[in-house]
Amino acid sequence: MLRSIYTYLPELIRLPWLLRRLLVVASDLVICSVAVLLAFWLRLGEWNVFSLATLTLLVAANVTWLVVSILSGTYLSVVRFSGRHTVFRLIPVFVAMSAILGVLLFTLRIDGIPRTLSVLQPLVFFFGLATSRIAIAQMIFVAINSRSASSTSKRVLIYGAGSAGQQLAQSMRREPGLKLAGFVDCNRALRGRVLEGKAIWHSTELEHVLVTEDITDVFLAMPSATRRERRNIVERLQRSTAPVQVRILPSVSQIAFDTVSISDLRTVQIEELLGRDEVQPRPELMERDIRGKRVLVTGAGGSIGSELSRQILRHQPAMLVLADQAEHSLYLIDTELSDLSAREELLTEIVAKLADVSDQQDCASLFADYRPHTVFHAAAYKHVPLVEANRLSGIRNNVFGTLHAALSAENAGVEKFILVSTDKAVRPTNVMGASKRLCELIVQARASAQSRTTFAAVRFGNVLGSSGSVVPRFREQIARGGPVTVTHRDVTRYFMTIPEAAQLVIQAGAMAVGGEVFLLDMGSPVKIVELAKAMIELSGLSARDDANPEGDVELVETGLRPGEKLYEELLIGADSIPTEHPRIVKAHERMIEWTQLGGALRELETAVRSLDSDGTMLLIRSLVPGYSPALPMDSVLEAAA
16 A cells, blocks of 8 residues: 555646645645544543534634634645654644634633633644644655665765764755665764664774665765864775765854755865865964055965965955956956955955066066065966976066066065965976076075065975866866876875965965075875875776776876976975974075076076077076976987087
């Protein structure tokens, strides 16, 4: 019989809305009538089905219900989505019904109808109606799920048997195609217990449960867990023999409301595997060179420049000048920050300035017009293969953009000038890295040549999700079904999230007294091939390579690009000096005095302007100790010699 009910319930859902409403009203009136008979029996202990008193109360109760339910909009709710909230909304309706019946019975004083039935009948009716609503909703849910189970059903394991896990389980009841297998939790006291009708296993049984329960999806319901704890769980799931797709609830601070649901889940981002537990920024360092001051960010439309601008705005400078030569990028960050400032009623004046700092006049005008107190110089070309193929443009933009910005800063009376540098400046094998090391040398030389402006550089590795990062490229390749391309299986890189990098740059700059090259603690280096495999597995797929020829997404090795290194470093020498911040150290490295560097830069500028590529590269090689270009460049230089 149940099978036939489950067969026809989905068909009922497809009936016209008016017909479905009439069926619901009819069933409610039947329940209301039965509640009258039960109320008489409970009050008098006898069944007088056809007595005048019974029929009178039956008519009065049904008419009262129709009036109250229509006025309260009870039949506007969708029955198949009924739950505890539906039941709670019915309570005031039945209170009103009881009040009306009470007035009628006390006023009319009909023989044979005890006045207490004005309370007893609505109470019985309430329990009957609430039970029917929830029962119908559950039967429809089971019927729909049973139809789709053969083709689309996913077996879900919820990791976390706390409040968030329970709310997720309740939310799943409304999601066709999701079947809850049970819960896993690290609390041993919960092992063997039942939640929402499903078993709770201990976390030590995770791998066994994935296989025996045919789990296809795991939902991490641990919003208060640290990043390290989440990363350990995801890595265990990746190592398991059963491939599963992992989705995760955001952290407590990112949840908009106290309740969570399926809609709050998102796929696990690779940042959560590579990132470390965050060290809270120190407010006194974040605000020292920002609050109440005029701040200029060059390259404000780029990945680091835009995040620096966001972080700076939160600490309320008097003015924030966003400078970039890319119109669209500048428009996006200006719009975003202007909207944020308006919403939060910030007093910071935001100025967007299209400017090219590699143009001496344009740069001088920018600094003279706004006379900033603090400058974060993030403007640079950073894509290694592009700069390698366009050497003169890369050197003009990076080296002379920094030179003009530094000299203009001094002329405008800037207090603090912070250069955003890169780990590719350490023993560079490409033009981009060599140009950034030369930028560091400019900053160091100007710091020792004058005392008006404090100059410093901050050096760090790759940031996750930036325009030049492999992460967005891997995501696109996986979405297309592959192949995912890596240049070499031994390529290793340091990674850091963009917000953490921006916070550390600001804090390092606050500690500068002149000439420092600060290094950010990047954590442990990561093999790019392992990064690619992790991203594939986070998508619920497996990598196809020689070790796993049956995988879903092909992993292809394409060979090193021009100027690409296998390994990146942060220190040129072996020494570093700790600072007051646990994630920031200072490098102790060789510099070139301005008396020598200034003349060499004038020669370099002449070579770049005359489009003398070979002469330019010879000068770069002489100025940047440790620069060891790739073999094709070596052959060019030998031919020029």
